Structure formats: structure tokens, C-alpha cells
Amino acid sequence: MSNLIFRxxxxxxxxxxxxxxxxxxxxxxxxxxxxxxxxxxxxxxxxLAAGLESPMSGEISIEGEVMANDRIFVGPEDRRVGLMFQDYALFPHLTVEDNVAFGLTQLGGKERRARARAMLETVGLAESARKYPHMLSGGEQQRVALARALAPSPRIMLMDEPFSGLDVVLRNRVRDETLTLLKEMGTTVLMVTHDPExxxxxxxxxxxxxxxRIVQQGSAGALYNRPVDAFAASFLGDVNTVTAHRNGDIFETDLGPIPVSAASNGDTVTDILVRPEAIRFLPVVNPEKPTGTVVLSRNLGAYSLVDVQFESGMRVTARVASMYQPKVGTSCSLSLNLSGVFIFPEPGNAQYVDKPISNTN
Ligand SMILES: Nc1ncnc2c1ncn2[C@@H]1O[C@H](COP(=O)(O)OP(=O)(O)OP(=O)(O)O)[C@@H](O)[C@H]1O
Structure with a gap:
């Protein structure tokens, strides 16, 4: 059964x-x-899912039970949902264990304590039960907050930017630990983030x-590789915008010809979006390929970003293996991997370059 539905x-x-x-x-x-x-x-x-707001119209249900519609409104305390916000607000004057036990009001003293202990064990903080929140690191405090939210066995966890208060290194670790734990427990989660990564x-x-409104819904791969419009394409990852002139079933661009399916609209000039990793950087000039000049080159460790300018003045960023870090002023040729090329003739009506994926060699 689906856990949460908005209609x-x-x-x-x-x-x-x-x-x-x-x-x-x-x-x-x-x-x-x-x-x-x-x-x-x-x-x-x-x-709205938590019951902290009431919808003007429509219906929200959890496990098939109506939580809100034009006649019914179930308050947050009766929805059996777990809440976790950026400011995870542990009570500073309560021990870690008492923080976790706080919401377990329906249990007796002994059971409450046992449940809180078990949850602290699950998040790997059993030995910190008697400490106070200020004695823990940011990551540990976040785990206490998670234990507290999960302790009453919520039907669904609602998390609003739960990791944004943590520094970058800690954030990645805590994020992965939290994900593992939530998956192990089989918890249903709705989480807010503004960070595509x-x-x-x-x-x-x-x-x-x-x-x-919802623009697109799907797996990370679907959104990244098959965005429905230019907004979706650019929100999920970097893109280059390349001007294209239509010539029959081909778009001519500085990056070479791009085949267009016959279903495309009749625009003669359009913008095409190209992911940086779809531009293959050829360190040796090949007169058969589009050729430009390196104007910026940055090694970011795992890969390099290389900006190439063409005679037309157009500039694109290519993402290449970090072993290539060409010098500024070097001439180079480029080729395209069409899987990272998107053409959107009309808003919300994506066109994909003809598959199977091949390069414009
Ligand atoms: N309490 C409020 N009173 C009036 N307008 C509000 C209130 N809360 C949110 N809004 C408005 O409702 C819209 C949606 O806000 P919401 O906070 O849901 O967006 P968000 O995507 O979560 O943004 P952020 O990432 O900045 O938190 C915004 O235009 C916002 O200004």
C-alpha cells in the first residue's frame, strides 16, 4: 500500500x-x-503532509486514511509522522536518552527507557545516553534527533533540509549513515532539499x-538523462547552451552536426543544451572535428573543467579526465556524446537526439 498520497x-x-x-x-x-x-x-x-498546514482544497491520505480534505483534518499529533528539521532542536537540559524518550508518552516508564536505549543503539550512540546534547558533535546530535524522530515508529518520516546545518565533510558521512539506517528500517521518507546532488x-x-507545481518526478537517472524541459536539465546538473541552426534533419552547431528527429518543430534557430561531460576533449587537433581554443582550464581533482572558445565567439565547458589539463591558448578539437544533448522545441516537450546513442564522429 502507498504510504502518502496528495490528490x-x-x-x-x-x-x-x-x-x-x-x-x-x-x-x-x-x-x-x-x-x-x-x-x-x-x-x-x-x-501539509505533517498537518502543520491545512490544504485549501484536495485530499491528503496516509496508508489509505484521509488526513485532510474538505471535511476531515487530522492534527499533526494524530498523524503518526516523524518530523526532522534543519534545526533539530534537541532539549539542552535533557540527557540524550531523555531527548529520545521525550515523545514516547504512550509507553510506561520502563518501556520508554528500553525503547530510547534501543534507538540509541541503532544510531550507534548507546554509550552517550547520559551525556547532554552540548557534549556531542554536530553529527552525533543529528543522530540523536534521528533516533528521537524514529522512536515512536512513525508511519512516515518528514525531513526538511536535515543535513544543511552540518559542514560539508560531516554532511556526506551523516547523510550516508542516515540513508543506510532508514533503508535498514524500511522507513518511508519524504525529504526536502534544494541540493540536486x-x-x-x-x-x-x-x-x-x-x-x-511538480515539473518532473522519477529516478535520479531519469531526471538527469531525460529532463522534460530546460529548467529540469539545468537544475539537475551543469549544461552548456549552444545555438543551433536547422538544416533539414540536422542542427548545425559549433560542436558539429546534431541529428534531429522528424517530430521536432519547425524552428530554424534554437538553443540546444549539452552536459559538460558529453563534450569529449581531443588533445590533438583533428581538422575533421570542431576546433577551438582553450580559454580556461581547472583541475578539480577527480576531473578537469576546460572552457573552449570557437571562432564564432561561442564558449563551452567540457568536463574531462583530470589527467588532461590543457594550457590556456592551446588549440583543440571536440566531439560529442549525444546522450548528454537535449533539444527542447517547446517548454515541457523534450526532444531527444536519435538513439541508440552514438557520437558525431
Ligand atoms: N508563512 C508564510 N506566509 C506567507 N507566505 C509564505 C509563508 N511560508 C511560505 N510562504 C511563501 O510560499 C511559497 C513557498 O514557500 P516554501 O517555504 O514552501 O518554499 P521552499 O521551496 O521550501 O523554499 P526554501 O527552499 O527557501 O525553504 C513562497 O513563495 C513563500 O514566500
Whole structure:
């Protein structure tokens, strides 16, 4: 059974739509990330699921039980959902164990203690039970917050930017540990993030939002490799915008000819989006290939980013193996891997370059 479903849910602040979701489903045991730019309605969606906001119209259900519609509204305390926010707000005057036991009001003293201990064991902090929050690192405090949220066995965990208070190194580790734990426990999770990398690392499914609406929903691979529009393509990863002139079934570009399916619209000039890793950098000039000049070269450890300018003035960034770090001023040739090339003739109506994927050799 699906755990959380939104149907035609609308919410407004001051008469302006903040969320307008036709259908959203978080399947049992899945981790779904709400992703999108600031103000797109991610937190409002989470607050609606938690019962901290009431929808103007539509229906929200958990495990088939209606939580909110035009007649019913179940308050947050009765939804059996776990909440975790950026500011995980542990009680400073309570021990770690008492923090975890805090929400277990329906259990007797002994059971409460046992459950809190078991949860601390699960997050690897059993030996810190008697400490106070200020005696723990940021990552450990975050784990206490997770234990506290999971202790009452919520039907679904709702997490709003839970890792954004942690520094980068810690964030990656805590994120991976949290993910492992949530998966082991089979917990259903709806999580908010504005960071595409975080969403791609964590999520079974990403829900990309803009202006309160869902733009695209699917796996990280689907969103990255088959974006529905230019917004989706550029939100999930870097893209180069390349001007293309149509000539029959070919778009002529500075990066070489790109075949176009016959279904494409009749535009003669259009923008084509190209992922940096789809541009292959050829260190030796090949007169048969598009050729330009290196204008910027950065080694980022795992790979290099190389900016190449063409005679036309157009400039693209190629992502290449870090062993290549060509000098500025070097002439070079490029070739394209068509799997990272997107053509969007009309908003929301993606065209993909003819498959199977091949290079424009
Ligand atoms: N309490 C409020 N009163 C009025 N407007 C609000 C309130 N909370 C949010 N909004 C507005 O609703 C819209 C959606 O906000 P929301 O916080 O859900 O976005 P978000 O995607 O979570 O943004 P962020 O990533 O910045 O947290 C925004 O336009 C915001 O300004």
C-alpha cells in the first residue's frame, strides 16, 4: 500500500498559490526527495503532509486514511509522522536518552527507557545516553534527533533540509549513515532539499518542483538523462547552451552536426543544451572535428573543467579526465556524446537526439 498520497492539493498564502499538486505519491519504504529552488513550495508540501498546514482544497491520505480534505483534518499529533528539521532542536537540559524518550508518552516508564536505549543503539550512540546534547558533535546530535524522530515508529518520516546545518565533510558521512539506517528500517521518507546532488545521492525518486507545481518526478537517472524541459536539465546538473541552426534533419552547431528527429518543430534557430561531460576533449587537433581554443582550464581533482572558445565567439565547458589539463591558448578539437544533448522545441516537450546513442564522429 502507498504510504502518502496528495490528490489535487492546493495551498495558498495571502491569496497566492504556494502549492498546487495534482498527484504525489510516496510509496511504502521509499525515500522521495522534494527538490527545487527557494520558494518553490517544498517546505509547504512537507508541512501539509505533517498537518502543520491545512490544504485549501484536495485530499491528503496516509496508508489509505484521509488526513485532510474538505471535511476531515487530522492534527499533526494524530498523524503518526516523524518530523526532522534543519534545526533539530534537541532539549539542552535533557540527557540524550531523555531527548529520545521525550515523545514516547504512550509507553510506561520502563518501556520508554528500553525503547530510547534501543534507538540509541541503532544510531550507534548507546554509550552517550547520559551525556547532554552540548557534549556531542554536530553529527552525533543529528543522530540523536534521528533516533528521537524514529522512536515512536512513525508511519512516515518528514525531513526538511536535515543535513544543511552540518559542514560539508560531516554532511556526506551523516547523510550516508542516515540513508543506510532508514533503508535498514524500511522507513518511508519524504525529504526536502534544494541540493540536486543530495537528492541524487539519497532518493529512490526525486520530485522536482517549480512555482508550487511538480515539473518532473522519477529516478535520479531519469531526471538527469531525460529532463522534460530546460529548467529540469539545468537544475539537475551543469549544461552548456549552444545555438543551433536547422538544416533539414540536422542542427548545425559549433560542436558539429546534431541529428534531429522528424517530430521536432519547425524552428530554424534554437538553443540546444549539452552536459559538460558529453563534450569529449581531443588533445590533438583533428581538422575533421570542431576546433577551438582553450580559454580556461581547472583541475578539480577527480576531473578537469576546460572552457573552449570557437571562432564564432561561442564558449563551452567540457568536463574531462583530470589527467588532461590543457594550457590556456592551446588549440583543440571536440566531439560529442549525444546522450548528454537535449533539444527542447517547446517548454515541457523534450526532444531527444536519435538513439541508440552514438557520437558525431
Ligand atoms: N508563512 C508564510 N506566509 C506567507 N507566505 C509564505 C509563508 N511560508 C511560505 N510562504 C511563501 O510560499 C511559497 C513557498 O514557500 P516554501 O517555504 O514552501 O518554499 P521552499 O521551496 O521550501 O523554499 P526554501 O527552499 O527557501 O525553504 C513562497 O513563495 C513563500 O514566500
Amino acid at each position: 489535487n492539493v492546493r495551498h495558498q498564502y495571502d491569496g497566492v498559490n504556494s502549492v498546487d499538486i495534482e498527484y504525489l505519491e510516496v510509496g511504502a519504504g521509499k525515500l522521495v526527495c522534494l527538490l527545487g529552488p527557494s520558494g518553490c513550495g517544498k517546505s509547504t508540501t512537507l508541512r 543530495e537528492a541524487m545521492r539519497m532518493a529512490d525518486e526525486i520530485v522536482l518542483m517549480r512555482d508550487g
